[in-house]
Amino acid sequence: SGCFTTITFFCLAFNALNSGSPSVFCFLYYICIKDINEDRKDITDINKGLNLREGDIMVPNQRSAILGNQYQWNIPVPFELSVNLSMNYKGVILRALEQFRLKSCIDFKARTAEDISYISVESLEGCWSYVGHRFLGAQTLSIGNGCGEKAFIEHEFLHALGFFHEQSRYDRDDYVTINFENIITGHLIYFESLTTTQDTPYDYFSVMHLDKNAFSNGNGPTIITKHPEFQDVIGQRLDMSEYDVIELNKLYKCNSSISFLDHCSFDDESLCQMSVCSAADYGWQRVKSVSGISVTDHTNLGKEKNVSFFMHFSTKGRNEGDAARMESKTMTPKRDCKVQCLQFYYYHSGNESDQLNIWIREYQNEADNRGTLRLMDQITEPPGNYWKLHHVPLNANKTFQVVFEARKGAGNSSGGFSLDDINISETECPHTWQIRDFEKVLKNSVSGTWMNSPLYYSSEGYRFLALLMVNQNYLSVYVGLVSGAYDDQLQWPCPWRQITFQILDQNPHIQKRMSSEKSYTTDPTLVSSYGRNDWDNPRNNGTRVVIGNETVYVGIFWGYQYAIMNEDLTKREFIKGGDIILLFTMQDISGLRQKYSLPCPKVTLKNLKTSFDAAVKQGPCATR
Structure with a gap:
C-alpha cells in the first residue's frame, strides 16, 4: 500500500528556565506514513449475520452464571495457537494472556501432548467462544479478522473461562433499561437476564458489557444506563475492569496474581x-x-x-x-x-x-x-x-x-x-514518552499537529521513533525504524518484531489500569509498490533527517489513524496533571511461527x- 501522507515535522522542545512552557522548533521533512486498515467495529458488528447467541457465544449454552465445577478449567489453562492466525494476532493473544497473569490468579500454558482438553485459538469467521469448559479435546475460540485487539481477546477468553455478558445479570434492571422496541427482530432472546452476580457490584466498566447500540434496529440505543454518566462507558474495549477480575477470582476461588x-x-x-x-x-x-x-x-x-x-x-x-x-x-x-x-x-x-x-x-x-x-x-x-x-x-x-x-x-x-x-x-519494562501539558496541546493545537518522541533502542538494538498527530476528534500514533549504532549487527529486513504502544491509564495501581493498546508486527516479506521492502534498513529505504544534533535515516512509519478518540481521554486517567504518557515495546515474536510461547526477554x-x-x-x- 502507498503512503497516506508524506509530510511531517520533527520538533525540538527547549524548556527555558524550567518554565513549564517549552519553546518548540520544527523542521519539515517528507517521509512515508502508512495507516493500518481497521474497521473500528465492535464484536457484535464483526459477527453480524453469524447468528451467535448474544452476538459472540457459541452453543451449547446451558445458562448458569457461576458454572458448576465441571465447567471450569484446571489452572493453568492449556491452549494452542492455530497456524491460520496472523503473526500479529498471535502476539496480541499472548499479550492478552499476560494481562490475565498480571491482574488475576488465572494462568495459561502452551498445550502439550499430555493435555487432553485445551483451548484452540483459531482464525475463523468472527470473534466468539463457548462459555466455560465444554468439551474433552480441543475447544475452539475464534479470533477472526478484526478481532485482534487485546480487549476483544480478553472478552472471548472470559467467555471460555465461564462468563456471560454483564447485562445478563438478574439484577440488571436496577442499573440499565433495555429498549426492546429498538432491538432487531428475532434478537430479543439476546437480552435475557438469568445469570447471578457473584456478590459483586454491577459493573458499567466491565469488558463483558455490551455497547449501548448492540443489536439496534437503527431507531436508537438498546441499552440505557440509569446513571447517565455511564451511557458512553458501557461496551468499553480497553481492558478487563477491576470487578471483572474480582469476579473471575471468585469463580476460580483464588486471589493471588501470577506476575x-x-x-x-x-x-x-x-x-x-x-x-x-x-x-x-x-x-x-x-x-x-x-x-x-x-x-x-x-x-x-x-x-x-x-x-x-x-x-x-x-x-x-x-x-x-x-x-x-x-x-x-x-x-x-x-x-x-x-x-x-x-x-x-x-x-x-x-x-x-x-x-x-x-x-x-x-x-x-x-x-x-x-x-x-x-x-x-x-x-x-x-x-x-x-x-x-x-x-x-x-x-x-x-x-x-x-x-x-x-x-x-x-x-x-x-x-x-x-x-x-x-x-x-x-x-x-516498556519505553516511556511523557508529554507535558498535553491538555494545553489538545486545546490550543490546530488539527494535524505533529509531535515526535525521543529515540529508543529495543533490547536487541533496533532504533525506533514514534509520531503522534493531534486531530480535532482523535489522536493518531505511528512508529518507524531509525538508523542506529547496531544496524550492522541486526537482521534486515526486520523480521517479525511486534511493536506495541499503550496510551497509559495512569491509575496508581498497575492491576486496575485500563490502558488503550494497539500492536502491529514487522513483516520481512512486505514490499512496497516502488519495490523496496518496508522493513529494510532505514539507510536503504529511509529519509535523511536531523534529530537533535544527529543526522539519521528514518524508515516508513506504520500505525493507527484512530489510536484513541479524544472524547475517550476523559473516561480513564489518560491525562493526569495535564500530562499524557505513551509506552512502547518492540518484541521479537518470530518464535511464534513454530511454537505457542516465546523465550524469556532480555534485560538491558x-x-x-x-x-x-x-x-x-x-x-x-x-x-x-
Whole structure:
C-alpha cells in the first residue's frame, strides 16, 4: 500500500528556565506514513449475520452464571495457537494472556501432548467462544479478522473461562433499561437476564458489557444506563475492569496474581511494609505536601479531594553525601523468566547533582541476612518540578528487596526527591514518552499537529521513533525504524518484531489500569509498490533527517489513524496533571511461527558506577 501522507515535522522542545512552557522548533521533512486498515467495529458488528447467541457465544449454552465445577478449567489453562492466525494476532493473544497473569490468579500454558482438553485459538469467521469448559479435546475460540485487539481477546477468553455478558445479570434492571422496541427482530432472546452476580457490584466498566447500540434496529440505543454518566462507558474495549477480575477470582476461588509483586501509594501508615533507614528528622518522610514546593500527592493528582500521601527526602540544607534509604518488603520471583519491572513516579525539586539510586538487595538463602546489593539505575538530572513516570528493568533470581537511596549532591537545594505510586511486576519494562501539558496541546493545537518522541533502542538494538498527530476528534500514533549504532549487527529486513504502544491509564495501581493498546508486527516479506521492502534498513529505504544534533535515516512509519478518540481521554486517567504518557515495546515474536510461547526477554542493564554509602553496606533497614 502507498503512503497516506508524506509530510511531517520533527520538533525540538527547549524548556527555558524550567518554565513549564517549552519553546518548540520544527523542521519539515517528507517521509512515508502508512495507516493500518481497521474497521473500528465492535464484536457484535464483526459477527453480524453469524447468528451467535448474544452476538459472540457459541452453543451449547446451558445458562448458569457461576458454572458448576465441571465447567471450569484446571489452572493453568492449556491452549494452542492455530497456524491460520496472523503473526500479529498471535502476539496480541499472548499479550492478552499476560494481562490475565498480571491482574488475576488465572494462568495459561502452551498445550502439550499430555493435555487432553485445551483451548484452540483459531482464525475463523468472527470473534466468539463457548462459555466455560465444554468439551474433552480441543475447544475452539475464534479470533477472526478484526478481532485482534487485546480487549476483544480478553472478552472471548472470559467467555471460555465461564462468563456471560454483564447485562445478563438478574439484577440488571436496577442499573440499565433495555429498549426492546429498538432491538432487531428475532434478537430479543439476546437480552435475557438469568445469570447471578457473584456478590459483586454491577459493573458499567466491565469488558463483558455490551455497547449501548448492540443489536439496534437503527431507531436508537438498546441499552440505557440509569446513571447517565455511564451511557458512553458501557461496551468499553480497553481492558478487563477491576470487578471483572474480582469476579473471575471468585469463580476460580483464588486471589493471588501470577506476575504482580507489589504496589504502594503510601496512603497507609504501614508504608506497605516498606522500611526507612535514617534519623526521624532527616530521612524519607511520609507527607501530604512539602514547604516551599508546589508538589502534592500523585495518587489523586487533579482530584478535588486530594488527601493522599507520598514520600519525600529533602536535600535542602544538607551536606554533600548525606543519604537516606527506603526499602521494599522482600519479594520472591515466581515465574520461570527472571525478569521484573519496577515503575514509580518521582518529583525532583532539588539540585541537579542530587542522586536517586535504585538498588536491589538479593538474598542467597534463608540464612543470608545481609544480601548482595546491585545498582540498577540512577537518576541525576536538572530538577523537573513535576511528577515523572520512570521504569527500571530488574533481573532478580532469588528473594530480593528494592532499595531507594536518595543522596545529596554538591550545590544548594531548595527541595529534594519525592516518590509515589510504586509498582513491581514480573514483566518486561516498556519505553516511556511523557508529554507535558498535553491538555494545553489538545486545546490550543490546530488539527494535524505533529509531535515526535525521543529515540529508543529495543533490547536487541533496533532504533525506533514514534509520531503522534493531534486531530480535532482523535489522536493518531505511528512508529518507524531509525538508523542506529547496531544496524550492522541486526537482521534486515526486520523480521517479525511486534511493536506495541499503550496510551497509559495512569491509575496508581498497575492491576486496575485500563490502558488503550494497539500492536502491529514487522513483516520481512512486505514490499512496497516502488519495490523496496518496508522493513529494510532505514539507510536503504529511509529519509535523511536531523534529530537533535544527529543526522539519521528514518524508515516508513506504520500505525493507527484512530489510536484513541479524544472524547475517550476523559473516561480513564489518560491525562493526569495535564500530562499524557505513551509506552512502547518492540518484541521479537518470530518464535511464534513454530511454537505457542516465546523465550524469556532480555534485560538491558545500565553500566553505572557510584560509591556505596557506609550505611548501605551495613545491611537492610529491617532485620529478616
